[in-house]
Amino acid sequence: MTARRLETRLHPDDRIDPGKTGPQVMRHVTVNVGESPIAWLASRGLLSAAQLSAGERLRADYERAGLSARVTMRWDAAPPGKSRGGAQASDASLARIDAHRRFHAALDAVGPGLADICWRVICGGEGIGGAEKALGWPARSGKLVLGLALDRLARFYGTG
Known part of the structure; x- marks a missing residue:
């Protein structure tokens, strides 16, 4: 049985207010350490800290961008109405767009032959x-091959 630990992470939909000096609103998420293949490799000393960090950042961008398949219907509220200047994009939408761009730029930086293993192992689990x-x-x-791809990711994200 793999160990479980409680980690505090910022949820992709939570807003960070740069002007606020006090603590930000954080959600507590229980994370199974053995659930990620790269965390499993890192726990056995097969990946460096920079490689693990780069892989986790790619997975965070993938999740933040909302690229994973949905298995249920979305019950979110309807989008707000358009104003005179056009549709107003929310901060969550802008964060999703930025994450989408970062994700695709990271896979482009890794290269076509290595992006497949990144997507399957890091994002697809x-x-x-x-x-x-x-x-x-x-x-x-x-x-x-995953190690080589993670080295390129670490260079892209500036962690290695």
Whole structure:
């Protein structure tokens, strides 16, 4: 059984007020450490801290951009009406757009051959063995290729 720990993370829809000096509103999220394939690799010393940080940032951008498939209907409130100057974009929408751009720029920086393993393992949560089979790669090549991709991601995000 993998350990569970309570982490405090800023939810993608939470607004950060730069003018506010006091504590920001944070949501408490229970995170299963063994749930992420890259966290599993890092816990066994197979990834550096910079590689893990870059992978987590890519996954955060992926989730913040809302790129994952939805399995239920959206019950969000209807978008606000248009004003004279056109539709007013909310801060959450702008954050989503920025995350979407960062995600695609990161995958472009990684390169076409390495972006596949990044998406499957980091964003899709697929195991390395499953990603190797799906991509038609030889067994035990995924860790090496993922390490190279994470090094490029670390350079892109400035963590390595």
